[in-house]
Amino acid sequence: MTMEHVLHMAKGGGETSYAKNSWLQRRALLETTPLLDKAVREVYMALSHPTMTVCDLGCSSSENTLFFVSKVIEAICCHRRELGASTKVELQFFLSDLPVNDFNHLFLSLRGFKESIAVGHEGDTLPPFYITGLPGSCYRRLFPDKSVHLFHSSYSLHWHSQFLDGLEGNPNEGNIYIAKNTPPYVVKLYQELFQKDFLLFLKLRYEELVFGGQMLLIFLGRKNEDAYSGELNLVYGLLAKSIQFLVEEGLVGKEKLDSFNLPIYRPSVDEVKTVVKQSGLFDINKIELFEHNWDPYDYSKSDHVDDPLQSGMNVAKCLRAVMEPLFGIHFGESVLDALFNKYAHNVAEHLEREKTKYSIIVLSLKK
Numbered sequence: 001m002t003m004e005h006v007l008h009m010a011k012g013g014g015e016t017s018y019a020k021n022s023w024l025q026r027r028a029l030l031e032t033t034p035l036l037d038k039a040v041r042e043v044y045m046a047l048s049h050p051t052m053t054v055c056d057l058g059c060s061s062s063e064n065t066l067f068f069v070s071k072v073i074e075a076i077c078c079h080r081r082e083l084g085a086s087t088k089v090e091l092q093f094f095l096s097d098l099p100v101n102d103f104n105h106l107f108l109s110l111r112g113f114k115e116s117i118a119v120g121h122e123g124d125t126l127p128p129f130y131i132t133g134l135p136g137s138c139y140r141r142l143f144p145d146k147s148v149h150l151f152h153s154s155y156s157l158h159w160h161s162q163f164l165d166g167l168e169g170n171p172n173e174g175n176i177y178i179a180k181n182t183p184p185y186v187v188k189l190y191q192e193l194f195q196k197d198f199l200l201f202l203k204l205r206y207e208e209l210v211f212g213g214q215m216l217l218i219f220l221g222r223k224n225e226d227a228y229s230g231e232l233n234l235v236y237g238l239l240a241k242s243i244q245f246l247v248e249e250g251l252v253g254k255e256k257l258d259s260f261n262l263p264i265y266r267p268s269v270d271e272v273k274t275v276v277k278q279s280g281l282f283d284i285n286k287i288e289l290f291e292h293n294w295d296p297y298d299y300s301k302s303d304h305v306d307d308p309l310q311s312g313m314n315v316a317k318c319l320r321a322v323m324e325p326l327f328g329i330h331f332g333e334s335v336l337d338a339l340f341n342k343y344a345h346n347v348a349e350h351l352e353r354e355k356t357k358y359s360i361i362v363l364s365l366k367k
Contacts, residue, residue: 002162018060018102018321024296024358025155026064028218031290032362033071036152039214039285039364040075043149044089046212051090052076053148057138058156059095065106066113068152069093069131073117076127089127096134096142103133137161139200143208151205154218160263161197164189170258174244177236177262178227186261187227194265198275206281209367214285220266221289221361231356232266235294238350239319242343243331251335260330269361276365285364291357294347305351312348316340 044052054072059065073091080089095106110131118126136142138153139161164186172179172186205215222230246252269289276282293300295311296318305311320340328336350356 024318037075041079050088053092054150055094057096057153059097091129093131094134099135146210148208149213151215157219158266163263164261173258176240190265202279213367215365217363221359222266223359225268238346245342282365287363308348308351312344315347316344
C-alpha cells in the first residue's frame with residue numbers, strides 16, 4: 001500500500017465529504033491572504049514574459065483551491081489598477097494532487113467559479129486565466145526546469161511521502177501517532193522522514209521555479225521543540241482512544257490498531273528553518289506560527305467552549321473528511337460511523353475541560 005494510491009480526502013459533495021467539511025483549511029487561506037498578495041505582486045513585477053505560471057500543490061477536491069485562484073487573480077487586478085498597467089499578462093494555474101484525488105468534483109465547480117469571478121470583478125479587465133489539473137506527488141518532479149513562478153501549498157506538507165518503515169513488532173502499540181509512551185526511536189523515524197521529505201520537496205521545487213520565483217507553504221506544526229507534546233498529539237490520541245473503544249467492543253481487531261501509524265508529522269518552526277537552511281536553496285521571506293480553535297466554526301478568543309457537544313461534532317466531521325479514506329482501507333468502512341461518533345464524544349469531553357487550538361506554520365520562500 002503506497003501513499004500515492006490511498007491518500008485522498010473524502011470524495012464527492014455529501015455530508016461527510018471534504019468539499020463540505022474543509023472550513024478549517026479555508027480559515028488558513030484567509031489568514032495568509034496578505035502574504036499571498038505580497039508574493040503575487042512581487043512575482044508579477046519580476047515577470048520577463050507575459051505568462052505567469054502558478055501551481056497549487058495538494059489542491060484536494062474542495063473549492064478552497066479555487067478560492068486560492070481567485071485571490072491570485074484579485075491581487076493581479078488590484079496591482080494593475082494601482083499602477084495603471086496595460087501590459088498584457090496571462091495566468092496559467094495548475095491544480096495538483098495525487099492521482100486518487102477527486103478531480104472530477106473539483107472541475108465540475110469550474111463553470112460556476114468562472115461566472116462568479118466575472119461578476120465579482122465587474123468593471124475590471126480580468127487577465128486571461130487557464131486552469132489545468134495535474135495528477136502527481138509533490139515529492140516527485142512535476143514541471144520542466146525554471147517554468148513556474150509561484151508555488152502554493154496548504155495543509156499538505158505535514159503528510160509523509162510514505163508509511164513509516166522499521167516498525168516491526170508494533171513498537172507503538174495502542175497509538176496511531178506520537179504519544180507519551182511512544183519509543184524514542186519511533187519518534188526519530190517520524191522526524192527523519194519529515195526531514196528527508198521536506199528537503200526533497202525543496203530541491204524539486206527549486207529546479208522548477210524561475211529565478212526570483214516564490215513559494216507560500218502552510219502546514220500543521222507545533223509550538224515547542226518537544227515532539228511528545230502538542231495539540232495534534234492530543235487530537236490523534238483521542239482518535240486512538242476511540243479506536244480502542246471499537247477494539248473493546250469487538251468491532252476492530254487489536255492488531256489493526258497496533259499496526260497503524262499515521263503518515264503525518266507536525267514540525268516545530270525551528271525544525272522547518274533547519275531544513276530550509278540545510279538545503280541552501282531559498283531565502284526565508286517570513287516564517288510564523290498562528291493558531292485556530294479545534295472547532296473551525298468557533299471564532300471566539302475565550303478560554304472556554306460554549307457548546308462542547310456541537311464543537312465535538314464539528315471537529316469530528318472535519319477530521320473524518322480528511323481521514324475517512326485512509327481509515328476505511330485499514331479498519332473497514334463499516335466501522336467509520338461508530339468510530340467518529342465516539343470520537344466526537346471524546347472531543348466534547350475534552351473541550352468541556354480545556355479549549356485547545358491547532359498550531360499552523362506559514363512559510364514564505366524566495367529562490
